[in-house]
Amino acid sequence: MGIKLYIFYSVLLLAIVGIFVYSVVPSENAYYTLAFFGYSWELPTAVWFILPLFLLFAASVIHMLFYSVKNFLAKRLIKKDYEMLVHHIRHTLLGEEKEYEYKTEPFKVLAAAVKKMKYNPKSIDEKTGEKEIDEIFDLLENIRDGKYADLKKFRLRSDNELLNQNRLNFSADDKKSIEEILKYCNTLESEVCQKAFHALLQKASYSDIKRYNFNLTSENLLVLFKRFADKDDSFTLNINEIKELLEKTPMNSNEFLSTAKVLKTLVDPDALLKLYDNLQSKNQHATFAYLYILFELRLIEKAREFLENNEESGEFEKFKILLFLRDNEKNIDTDLII
Numbered sequence: 001m002g003i004k005l006y007i008f009y010s011v012l013l014l015a016i017v018g019i020f021v022y023s024v025v026p027s028e029n030a031y032y033t034l035a036f037f038g039y040s041w042e043l044p045t046a047v048w049f050i051l052p053l054f055l056l057f058a059a060s061v062i063h064m065l066f067y068s069v070k071n072f073l074a075k076r077l078i079k080k081d082y083e084m085l086v087h088h089i090r091h092t093l094l095g096e097e098k099e100y101e102y103k104t105e106p107f108k109v110l111a112a113a114v115k116k117m118k119y120n121p122k123s124i125d126e127k128t129g130e131k132e133i134d135e136i137f138d139l140l141e142n143i144r145d146g147k148y149a150d151l152k153k154f155r156l157r158s159d160n161e162l163l164n165q166n167r168l169n170f171s172a173d174d175k176k177s178i179e180e181i182l183k184y185c186n187t188l189e190s191e192v193c194q195k196a197f198h199a200l201l202q203k204a205s206y207s208d209i210k211r212y213n214f215n216l217t218s219e220n221l222l223v224l225f226k227r228f229a230d231k232d233d234s235f236t237l238n239i240n241e242i243k244e245l246l247e248k249t250p251m252n253s254n255e256f257l258s259t260a261k262v263l264k265t266l267v268d269p270d271a272l273l274k275l276y277d278n279l280q281s282k283n284q285h286a287t288f289a290y291l292y293i294l295f296e297l298r299l300i301e302k303a304r305e306f307l308e309n310n311e312e313s314g315e316f317e318k319f320k321i322l323l324f325l326r327d328n329e330k331n332i333d334t335d336l337i338i
Contacts, residue, residue: 003064010057014050022046074104081107086132088114093136094154095162143169148177158184167192175203188214202227206241218255221245225262239271246279246286253288260289264296273297291319295334300326 022044031042043051081102088100092114102108127134142149143162148169156163167181168191178196185193197214201223209224224245227235237245246259260276267275276293279286294303304323307316325332 018046018050021049077103216249218251253285256286256289260292
């Protein structure tokens with residue numbers, strides 16, 4: 001029974017008892033005087049009858065109010081601890097360590113268990129019924145399945161494992177998500193940054209790529225040159241940008257040679273010759289590429305002069321063979337020999 005109904009029926013009972021006593025007590029006994037330790041009180045007889053009942057009623061109401069307030073406060077603490085536990089579970093699932101101070105003993109025990117909890121996607125077949133927790137389960141499953149999720153609202157640490165995994169799932173077609181990842185990359189040491197930068201190389205303009213100021217590798221360079229060669233790609237480079245890229249990127253002889261094979265049909269022959277001539281004068285690793293350009297442009301006498309001046313070097317044997325074949329009117333494709 002609720003406290004309101006209890007008060008209603010108690011007051012009704014007091015009224016019935018009072019009316020009954022008043023109706024049966026003779027008029028000459030309508031009042032009764034009670035003397036106690038020199039004090040006396042004169043009240044209607046009916047009042048004396050209902051007074052003990054009223055005192056019992058008041059005491060019981062105070063008792064019920066006390067425990068109602070106590071239960072209300074206890075439920076409030078439990079509700080707050082429950083909400084705190086939900087947030088605790090969410091942060092634990094997201095790989096974030098945060099301290100929570102619980103007020104009730106059962107939740108303190110649960111909190112200690114939550115700290116050791118680890119999500120196993122195979123162990124959850126049904127929803128928990130708690131919207132905030134189920135949201136995290138869905139999020140974790142999407143990231144596990146290779147989907148990219150927006151985690152901004154969770155404000156995760158920059159080194160959070162889940163955040164790094166999510167970054168690996170970014171869409172290579174979404175320039176915005178690529179740039180969102182790269183703004184946290186000071187170097188290209190991590191797998192996430194390497195993957196994002198590789199995607200940027202295949203989508204962005206040269207000015208956007210330069211903005212990140214990363215050191216390019218020969219593989220990066222070839223990606224750009226192949227984009228430049230693709231007629232369906234709007235990516236462009238001028239001769240100064242090509243020169244800048246070739247001079248700044250550390251490469252061995254074979255890597256320089258690979259760039260020459262791509263650029264030979266993209267750059268004006270005179271500019272191409274000047275470019276690789278300048279490169280080989282500063283970097284010996286560009287010599288193979290320079291000789292390759294000489295043979296591709298059919299500048300046989302220039303190639304002969306260079307080889308004769310470096311006759312003692314044994315590293316140009318393939319070019320010497322190619323020169324011999326050209327001298328004997330064997331028009332062999334340069335790429336078959338080099």
